[in-house]
Amino acid sequence: MKFYFAPMEGITLYPLRNIHHEMFGGTIDKYYTPFLTAHHNFHFKKREKRDAQPEYIAGFENYEEQIVPQIMANRPDTFLWAAREMKKLGYKEVNINLGCPAATVTNSNKGAGLLTDTEYLDKMLGDIFMEYDKDVQSASNADARTLPDISIKTRLGFTDEAEADSLMRIYAKYPVKELTIHARVREDFYKGQPRLEAFKRAAEVYRNEGGKADICYNGNIFSADDLAGLDATIKSENISSVMLGRGLLTDPALARVLSGGDALKSEELREYLKRLYEEYAEFIPEERNVIFKMLEHWAFLHVHFEDCERNLKLIRKARSKGEYFAAVNAIFHDCKFV
Numbered sequence: 001m002k003f004y005f006a007p008m009e010g011i012t013l014y015p016l017r018n019i020h021h022e023m024f025g026g027t028i029d030k031y032y033t034p035f036l037t038a039h040h041n042f043h044f045k046k047r048e049k050r051d052a053q054p055e056y057i058a059g060f061e062n063y064e065e066q067i068v069p070q071i072m073a074n075r076p077d078t079f080l081w082a083a084r085e086m087k088k089l090g091y092k093e094v095n096i097n098l099g100c101p102a103a104t105v106t107n108s109n110k111g112a113g114l115l116t117d118t119e120y121l122d123k124m125l126g127d128i129f130m131e132y133d134k135d136v137q138s139a140s141n142a143d144a145r146t147l148p149d150i151s152i153k154t155r156l157g158f159t160d161e162a163e164a165d166s167l168m169r170i171y172a173k174y175p176v177k178e179l180t181i182h183a184r185v186r187e188d189f190y191k192g193q194p195r196l197e198a199f200k201r202a203a204e205v206y207r208n209e210g211g212k213a214d215i216c217y218n219g220n221i222f223s224a225d226d227l228a229g230l231d232a233t234i235k236s237e238n239i240s241s242v243m244l245g246r247g248l249l250t251d252p253a254l255a256r257v258l259s260g261g262d263a264l265k266s267e268e269l270r271e272y273l274k275r276l277y278e279e280y281a282e283f284i285p286e287e288r289n290v291i292f293k294m295l296e297h298w299a300f301l302h303v304h305f306e307d308c309e310r311n312l313k314l315i316r317k318a319r320s321k322g323e324y325f326a327a328v329n330a331i332f333h334d335c336k337f338v
């Protein structure tokens with residue numbers, strides 16, 4: 001089983017990817033960047049592009065394959081431009097975002113918004129993969145290509161899981177590198193249990209329609225029990241990879257645990273937090289903003305400390321590096337690590 005670190009906007013940026021890979025990376029096969037928007041005037045925001053630039057990547061043996069930039073686009077020409085830009089940076093694969101549920105995104109027909117108009121989606125993917133095919137055929141070898149491989153991350157539909165049938169029929173028509181299915185519809189956002197039966201059905205429709213891509217499962221894997229609960233689906237649908245999102249934010253050692261390795265240790269978490277802080281401080285000038293970034297992690301990581309409400313409040317109230325680290329030291333000292 002392969003494990004992927006899910007793209008998460010504002011969180012799985014290069015500081016997290018670098019530190020996570022260095023400390024726990026042996027068990028993660030691919031890290032996805034949060035989406036990079038391919039704007040209509042063919043540019044990326046500087047901040048977004050920086051996240052994919054090789055000079056900010058540290059410690060990866062082969063970032064070209066271990067990191068997958070995700071692109072948010074609603075037109076074939078902007079997507080193809082962005083994919084070519086990523087290929088110039090060395091990436092072997094890019095992923096297209098067909099799942100983001102935020103209204104600001106879906107209202108401009110991006111992310112999960114593209115799932116509402118299957119005719120347009122089919123045409124967009126048709127144009128993209130026509131260029132991809134031409135590129136593959138005209139290049140003498142993989143290095144001579146101008147486009148990387150293209151994978152898809154999708155939900156089961158916008159409002160209704162029955163929409164998955166027509167979506168899968170569309171995806172099956174194209175030489176998609178890998179198909180990640182987040183087992184929810186857009187209206188679910190991130191809530192409730194994943195729709196496992198609908199996921200299974202979608203995987204079957206995809207295969208019956210001749211889809212060749214490996215299928216990756218995504219949704220609510222937080223523990224070995226959660227993965228065990230998926231065992232029958234993984235076997236019956238021949239799933240070779242799972243994508244972990246909030247589970248890895250809650251337990252950075254999750255993929256190790258799922259591979260049969262040791263649980264997260266308190267010292268490891270301490271080191272992880274310290275290094276994340278240092279890495280964020282390199283590109284965020286204001287101490288307070290570095291602390292805000294760390295609080296995004298604490299929103300998930302606090303579960304490791306028993307009866308820690310008072311200590312957590314101190315972390316949240318910290319306004320300087322000194323206050324922050326004093327509060328972090330206190331939580332490790334005062335609260336039982338679980």
Ligand SMILES: Cc1cc2nc3c(=O)[nH]c(=O)nc-3n(C[C@H](O)[C@H](O)[C@H](O)COP(=O)(O)O)c2cc1C
Pocket residue numbers: 006007008009010011033034035070097098099100153182190218219220221243244245246247
């Ligand atoms: C804060 C946050 C940001 C996210 N940003 C992205 C994103 O940029 N691209 C994307 O495809 N999915 C994004 N997702 C969805 C995750 O990649 C993943 O599909 C979702 O969290 C379900 O997996 P999980 O249950 O393992 O967390 C985001 C999720 C969260 C919670």
